Structures are given as structure tokens and as C-alpha cells.
Amino acid sequence: MFLSDVRVRFAPSPTGELHIGGARTALFNYLFAYNTGGKFILRIDDTDLERSRPDYIDKLIASLQWLGLNWHEGPYCQSERLDEYTREAERLVAEKKAFRCYCSIETLSEGRSTARRESKAYLYPGTCRNISPEEEKAYRLEGKTPVIRLLTPDQGITVVNDEIRGEVSFENAGIDDFIILKSNGLPTYNFASIVDDLQMGITHVIRAEEHLSNTPRQQLCADALGYNLPLFAHVPMILAPDRSKLSKRHGATSVEEFYSEGHLPEALINYMALLGWAPGGGEDEEIFTLEEMAARFDLNKVIKTAAIYDVNKLGWMNSHYMRVYDLDKLVEAALPFFEQNKLIKTPLKNQEYEYLKLVIDTVRQRTRTLVELAEASYYFYNDDFTYDEKGVKKHFFKENTVEYMRKAAAKLSNLESFDKDTVERQYSSLSEELGISTGRLIHPTRLALTGRTAGPGLFEIMALLGREKTVERLNKASGYIEQMYA
RNA sequence: GGCCCCUUCGUCUAAUCGGUUAGGACACCAGCCUUUCAAGCUGGCAACAGGGGUUCGAAUCCCCUAGGGGUCACCA
Numbered sequence: 110m111f112l113s114d115v116r117v118r119f120a121p122s123p124t125g126e127l128h129i130g131g132a133r134t135a136l137f138n139y140l141f142a143y144n145t146g147g148k149f150i151l152r153i154d155d156t157d158l159e160r161s162r163p164d165y166i167d168k169l170i171a172s173l174q175w176l177g178l179n180w181h182e183g184p185y186c187q188s189e190r191l192d193e194y195t196r197e198a199e200r201l202v203a204e205k206k207a208f209r210c211y212c213s214i215e216t217l218s219e220g221r222s223t224a225r226r227e228s229k230a231y232l233y234p235g236t237c238r239n240i241s242p243e244e245e246k247a248y249r250l251e252g253k254t255p256v257i258r259l260l261t262p263d264q265g266i267t268v269v270n271d272e273i274r275g276e277v278s279f280e281n282a283g284i285d286d287f288i289i290l291k292s293n294g295l296p297t298y299n300f301a302s303i304v305d306d307l308q309m310g311i312t313h314v315i316r317a318e319e320h321l322s323n324t325p326r327q328q329l330c331a332d333a334l335g336y337n338l339p340l341f342a343h344v345p346m347i348l349a350p351d352r353s354k355l356s357k358r359h360g361a362t363s364v365e366e367f368y369s370e371g372h373l374p375e376a377l378i379n380y381m382a383l384l385g386w387a388p389g390g391g392e393d394e395e396i397f398t399l400e401e402m403a404a405r406f407d408l409n410k411v412i413k414t415a416a417i418y419d420v421n422k423l424g425w426m427n428s429h430y431m432r433v434y435d436l437d438k439l440v441e442a443a444l445p446f447f448e449q450n451k452l453i454k455t456p457l458k459n460q461e462y463e464y465l466k467l468v469i470d471t472v473r474q475r476t477r478t479l480v481e482l483a484e485a486s487y488y489f490y491n492d493d494f495t496y497d498e499k500g501v502k503k504h505f506f507k508e509n510t511v512e513y514m515r516k517a518a519a520k521l522s523n524l525e526s527f528d529k530d531t532v533e534r535q536y537s538s539l540s541e542e543l544g545i546s547t548g549r550l551i552h553p554t555r556l557a558l559t560g561r562t563a564g565p566g567l568f569e570i571m572a573l574l575g576r577e578k579t580v581e582r583l584n585k586a587s588g589y590i591e592q593m594y595a
Numbered sequence: 596g597g598c599c600c601c602u603u604c605g606u607c608u609a610a611u612c613g614g615u616u617a618g619g620a621c622a623c624c625a626g627c628c629u630u631u632c633a634a635g636c637u638g639g640c641a642a643c644a645g646g647g648g649u650u651c652g653a654a655u656c657c658c659c660u661a662g663g664g665g666u667c668a669c670c671a
Contacts, residue, residue, distance in 0.1 A: 297671090422606070
């Protein structure tokens with residue numbers, strides 16, 4: 110089943126909903142794994158006790174599943190692997206590649222603020238690099254609990270070989286002896302992350318660009334630990350329209366929110382893939398299934414620039430998917446939205462399901478989201494709508510409208526069959542009889558039947574509504590107009 | 596502030612080794628279609644951040660400047 114040794118992972122921390130940036134990172138990992146015939150692994154980076162919440166893990170998983178990004182292994186939780194981190198850290202201490210540090214947070218932050226005042230970068234001065242066993246004993250007696258810091262080189266450079274950006278060099282002098290194990294015994298991100306990647310045999314670390322600056326630290330850890338380095342690929346960030354970091358004030362940012370806005374997973378996936386990646390090679394196509402994207406995906410084709418996401422294009426893409434979606438699938442996706450709008454109540458009877466299907470099929474042609482779809486289906490389920498104000502002025506309060514509508518109602522009420530073609534024929538013959546354009550009949554009728562001036566083809570609406578409702582609403586509107594004139 | 600990354604239409608992007616009227620998509624505008632609104636079709640508007648080099652020739656290679664982003668935590 111797996112054609113290669115490629116192993117990639119998506120490693121979110123359960124501190125919030127799945128963000129669009131994270132979702133795209135997951136997607137790129139997925140695409141790469143499937144393109145290379147490798148494995149896609151899910152890992153939960155939950156070493157932050159303060160912010161991690163178990164219910165977010167469930168949400169993360171639900172979002173990933175909704176998107177259809179299935180993983181082959183995991184989820185592994187870092188919180189279940191704590192022993193590994195302490196074991197590896199202790200090993201480094203024993204090998205003199207790391208050391209215990211007893212400096213207080215106060216001392217450190219003092220140094221930091223001094224450095225800041227002199228507008229210099231603060232680097233840990235190496236205070237505890239060479240403390241003697243006696244000193245250590247003394248600190249312990251004082252009740253101090255140490256952290257473990259990696260002993261990092263003071264000179265030379267660390268080169269990150271990035272699949273997307275090429276070689277990126279960092280001066281080791283700019284990297285201090287950073288903490289790998291906190292005083293509470295938990296690992297820091299830079300340590301836990303690389304230990305996991307190494308132990309889990311990850312071959313390609315594909316993650317957001319914000320981690321690029323941390324990568325030399327992780328490579329230093331890997332070197333000290335004595336493992337071979339995985340390959341790295343840092344994908345660009347997704348920014349808000351003003352090029353700032355994406356946040357709540359910019360609208361929907363999480364997969365869950367996109368779901369509630371009525372987007373289809375295929376549309377979101379397709380849209381996200383195009384943020385930072387394009388098949389290239391002169392191919393102009395932009396609509397792809399997950400499989401088609403996986404077949405074309407290539408890390409070298411991932412763009413280097415941060416992208417701004419455009420709700421407009423997502424909306425267009427979603428409307429496209431709504432139109433071409435398998436009807437039964439679309440109905441299933443739309444169910445919760447129709448239920449939420451109190452249009453239906455599940456479980457549906459057979460007949461109700463068939464009706465819903467017809468409704469959705471006629472309405473989906475001109476809506477962009479499932480929310481809009483449910484909203485635009487209102488009059489198929491309710492009689493209590495009001496008439497659009499402008500429409501009333503334009504179509505109802507025109508000479509003879511009542512007469513036309515009464516006649517139309519009368520004509521329709523005798524009909525045996527009430528399909529689209531039959532009613533359409535009735536309307537054209539009536540307009541002929543009356544010597545008016547069909548539009549003169551159609552517009553007020555649409556307003557009478559739906560309360561709106563825009564929507565699906567009128568005769569489709571009539572056929573769906575049925576004879577009784579159609580005639581009833583026509584007469585109701587006539588009465589309404591008469592009353593307004595009186 | 597130090598370090599790192601990035602810079603093609605408003606937005607997402609294409610342009611194998613340097614040679615293109617710099618292509619496509621969304622949005623926008625116009626026309627067609629049409630019972631409305633969409634969709635669809637046709638056409639239009641619109642970009643190589645700036646400045647130096649290298650070269651016969653640069654969006655593409657090098658340098659500088661500017662702008663944006665990231666990172667420097669006992670967060671991930």
C-alpha cells in the first residue's frame with residue numbers, strides 16, 4: 110500500500126479550533142504523503158498544560174475528518190510521551206551536551222530588560238554551563254528546581270536546508286543555550302517537536318514559515334541527540350487582507366467557522382490548496398479534487414510568499430461546487446442548515462426528502478453557500494413571507510395587475526397536471542389572450558409566490574409549489590393589492 | 596532592536612536553461628443569452644516595489660534601498 114518510506118506529520122496544538130493556516134499545512138502534508146506514496150501522521154502537541162484542552166483535540170479531529178484529510182497513523186499525544194523527553198534530555202546531560210540551569214526567572218528577565226534598554230538582543234549568558242556538583246547541591250538545598258538547557262556552539266553556522274527556500278544560514282553566535290526541559294519537567298516545543306520527529310521517523314517536516322527561525326535550534330537538538338535530520342519545508346503564512354496576522358476581526362478563520370458559514374469541504378480544500386501552490390506547467394485549471402491535487406503536488410511548486418485569503422474567491426469556488434455536487438450529497442450537507450432554519454425536521458419521510466431534493470436542485474443554481482441555500486428556500490416551506498417593497502411598487506401597483514393575477518389563478522386552478530411545461534403554456538396563452546408580454550404576468554406572479562423579485566425560473570417554482578399553493582398565493586396577493594388600493 | 600524569510604494585476608497565481616504583445620482565475624466593467632436573479636459565453640480594465648549592476652538581451656542572476664512578515668519565552 111505504501112510505495113515509499115516518506116513519513117510526514119501534522120502536529121497541531123489543541124489550544125483552539127483548527128485555523129485555516131493549520132488546515133492548509135495539514136493539507137500540504139496530506140498531498141505530499143499521497144503524492145509520494147508515504148504516510149501521513151497526526152500528532153497532538155499538547156505539552157502546554159495551561160492552554161491545551163481535550164475538547165479541542167476532538168474538534169481538531171472533527172475538522173480534519175470533515176475536510177477529508179485522513180491520516181494513516183495517530184493521533185499520538187505528546188502528553189503520553191513525556192518519559193521520552195525526560196529520558197532524552199537526561200541522556201544529553203549525561204553526555205555533557207546539555208546542563209542543568211538554576212537561574213531564576215527573575216534574574217533572566219532582568220537580563221532581558223537590560224538588554225532591551227540597550228536595544229541589544231538578549232542571550233542567555235551561560236551562567237550555569239559549568240557549575241560544580243557542590244554548587245548544584247547548594248542550589249538544591251535552597252529548593253531550586255532546575256531547567257535543562259542545550260549546550261550550543263558559540264561559533265560557526267547552522268544551515269537549514271529548506272525544500273522550499275533553499276539553504277538558510279544562521280549564526281550559532283545568535284543562538285543561546287535554550288531550554289529543552291522546563292522546571293516542571295515538561296519539554297519545550299523545540300525539543301519535544303524534534304524528539305518526536307526523530308523517534309517517529311519523520312522524513313519531511315512540512316510546517317508553517319513561523320517555525321523557520323526555530324529550525325536551527327531543532328537541528329542542534331538533533332545533532333546532540335545523534336539522529337539524522339529530516340528534510341524541512343516551510344510553507345508561507347496566510348495573512349489578513351491588510352497583510353497583518355489573521356485574527357477574529359477579519360471574519361472566519363477556523364475550519365469550523367467556514368463550516369457554519371455553509372461551505373463545502375471540497376471547496377475549502379480546493380481553495381486552500383491554491384493559496385501558496387499552483388500546478389504550474391502552463392496548466393490553467395483551478396478546480397481539483399483531492400486526488401487530482403495529490404497527483405500534481407510538488408513541494409518545489411509551493412510558493413514562497415505569504416498569501417492573503419480572499420473570501421470572494423472562496424465564495425465563488427463554493428458556489429461552483431454547490432452547482433456540480435452530487436445532489437444527494439448536497440442534500441445531506443444542507444440538512445442541518447435547513448433544520449436550523451426550521452424548514453424541515455429530521456428524520457425526513459421519503460416524500461419530504463424527495464421534495465427537499467427538488468427544492469435544493471432548483472435553488473442551488475444561484476446560491477453561494479448552504480446558509481444562503483436554506484435562506485433562499487424559505488418560501489417553499491412557508492406562507493408567511495412579506496413582499497419585497499420595491500417589487501410591490503414595481504410589479505403589484507401597476508394597472509390591471511389584480512385582474513391579470515385573478516385570471517391566471519382561475520386558469521391554473523382548472524389544470525389537471527401541474528408540471529413546468531403545462532403551467533408555462535398556460536401563461537403564454539394567457540398573455541396572448543390579454544395582449545401583454547409574459548413578463549407582465551411573470552413578475553407579479555413571482556412576487557406573489559415568493560415575496561421576492563429574484564430567484565429560480567418561475568415555472569419551476571410553480572411546479573414545485575403545486576397547484577393549490579400557487580393559486581392560493583396568487584389570490585392572496587390579489588387581495589393584498591386590492592386592500593392597499595382601498 | 597538582532598537574526599531570518601518574502602516582494603508579478605485589487606486578490607490568488609503562471610511564465611522549463613535569461614529572449615513572452617508578461618498568461619490564467621476571483622473581483623470589477625461592457626455585451627450576448629434571458630421571465631427575474633444567477634450561471635454560461637464574448638470582450639475590456641489591470642502587475643514584474645525602487646535603484647544600481649552582469650548581459651547582445653533580465654520578471655528571471657548579483658548588490659543596495661524601501662516595504663511586509665516571522666522569530667528571539669520555563670507558548671506551541
